[in-house]
Amino acid sequence: MLGLSKFARIAHKFAHQLQVQEQLGMQIADELCRITGTQDVAVNLNGEHHCMNSRGIRTSGTMTTFVTRGAFLGQPEIRAEFLHLVDHR
Template identity: 65%
Template sequence: MDHAHNNGFNRQNRQNGHDEQLVNFEVLAKKVDYPRLLELGRELLIAIGEDPDREGLLETPRRWADSWREFIEYDPGKTETCFDSMAVDQMVCVSGLRVSSLCEHHMLPFWCDVAIGYIADNKILGLSKFARIAHQFAHRLQLQERLGQQIADEITRITGTENVAVVLKGEHLCMTSRGIRTPGKMTSSVMRGVFRSESETRMEFLRLIE
């Protein structure tokens, strides 16, 4: 059960469904063409009526290319560390994770506060790995709804549990700096397993991450 809403948890049909093939991160990183980025940075300045040779803009194409390379080639490090545990049927929650990404529709930044929960089944994911997983999928052209789905998929893949919940509260520059130019936050959620089928479990998770 995946949700997207501005106020409350209203059901919405998923776009680019849960079963879509995930972007291969290693292949994505290899596609960065840094010299071409430098050229495009200069061309972009010219296209918007600027002089790339004036003082203040001489290093802008390089800085712009560097920021793209850093964004795309981000290395999350090891994300698959799990520990054997006696914990069975215990809810594990991590909240307050802050990630930044780029909207694939406008290539403008958005920021999300991420909360993740799962029901432990003899395996506990290392605490730092939650942030690494969230950042791994944020460092690409992205949609907030799909980001939540991919985080949930990865938690399931690593821990083996289908009982996973992810909530994201995002602020999108494409809404605040263009179009209606109105500040606001979008909340989306992914609820699977008992988080979907059992309202008490779902409500407990939502209370814990408040």
């Protein structure tokens, strides 16, 4: 079991590198697999892209990336339950 601070540390570890959000999600998922010793990992990453609301178009720049590993790939009911829980938090 991981505490919430561990998730934040993992995200910050990789977020300080210049990269696209999809790559960040994959790095977080891979690190969670390594730390927990399981391949059954799902990452729902919401990122606000400040370039969209601070320059030019001035609109909300929130994007969601969903990365899955293990059982979340092969079992749609597990994936659906995870997404349901994330949407209703």
